[in-house]
Amino acid sequence: GAGVSQSPRYKVAKRGQDVALRCDPISGHVSLFWYQQALGQGPEFLTYFQNEAQLDKSGLPSDRFFAERPEGSVSTLKIQRTQQEDSAVYLCASSLGASGRDDEQFFGPGTRLTVL
Amino acid sequence: AQKITQTQPGMFVQEKEAVTLDCTYDTSDQSYGLFWYKQPSSGEMIFLIYQGSYDEQNATEGRYSLNFQKARKSANLVISASQLGDSAMYFCAMRGDQAGTALIFGKGTTLSVSS
Numbered sequence: 001g002a003g004v005s006q007s008p009r010y011k012v013a014k015r016g017q018d019v020a021l022r023c024d025p026i027s028g029h030v031s032l033f034w035y036q037q038a039l040g041q042g043p044e045f046l047t048y049f050q051n052e053a054q055l056d057k058s059g060l061p062s063d064r065f066f067a068e069r070p071e072g073s074v075s076t077l078k079i080q081r082t083q084q085e086d087s088a089v090y091l092c093a094s095s096l097g098a099s100g101r102d103d104e105q106f107f108g109p110g111t112r113l114t115v116l
Numbered sequence: 117a118q119k120i121t122q123t124q125p126g127m128f129v130q131e132k133e134a135v136t137l138d139c140t141y142d143t144s145d146q147s148y149g150l151f152w153y154k155q156p157s158s159g160e161m162i163f164l165i166y167q168g169s170y171d172e173q174n175a176t177e178g179r180y181s182l183n184f185q186k187a188r189k190s191a192n193l194v195i196s197a198s199q200l201g202d203s204a205m206y207f208c209a210m211r212g213d214q215a216g217t218a219l220i221f222g223k224g225t226t227l228s229v230s231s
Binding site: 031033035040041042043044045048050055056059089091093097103104105106107108109110112 | 120153158159160161163166207209215216218219220221222223224
């Protein structure tokens with residue numbers, strides 16, 4: 001069975017470039033999360049989708065960050081005018097979306113972004 | 117606000133020994149879930165074990181057990197009979213009950229298992 005996939009796995013960008021990171025969640029999963037993991041740190045929440053609706057974007061660090069999930073499946077995280085502090089691993093996770101503490105989030109392998 | 121604290125940046129253990137990774141948390145929620153994840157050098161997050169705040173018994177999954185002390189707000193992970201493949205970063209995390217609630221992670225503990 002297919003898990004969560006992300007592409008590209010690695011991305012090197014020059015400062016000021018725009019980047020787009022893709023997440024393919026598990027089929028049928030309603031909830032989709034993006035997290036940012038800086039080197040040596042735990043993941044931090046960026047944004048949450050329920051189907052195609054972006055219900056929480058409180059973790060996006062600036063207006064250079066934008067996420068979408070137009071058809072309620074694949075999601076794209078876009079970063080405009082990248083800065084060196086954007087260098088991190090970007091993790092995508094999906095879940096069935098049931099309420100309850102044990103609604104398990106399944107993580108993708110992440111995209112490692114390096115901004116030079 | 118919810119917070120997870122992992123005070124051990126690194127832990128070292130020999131094969132076949134048991135090891136405890138510490139985790140304390142802070143929340144004003146009455147109902148919540150606690151999770152442990154393993155992250156090897158390859159980067160993927162691997163779910164290990166879950167404990168609900170109202171669960172009376174400590175969770176166990178194979179060699180993993182969670183020592184849950186609600187009054188002390190601690191949720192330590194115990195790995196029995198350590199294996200070389202257990203060497204990785206370990207994260208404690210929590211979330212509330214509502215659907216779509218994000219996980220809050222600690223800073224992690226690096227576990228190194230030697231032969």
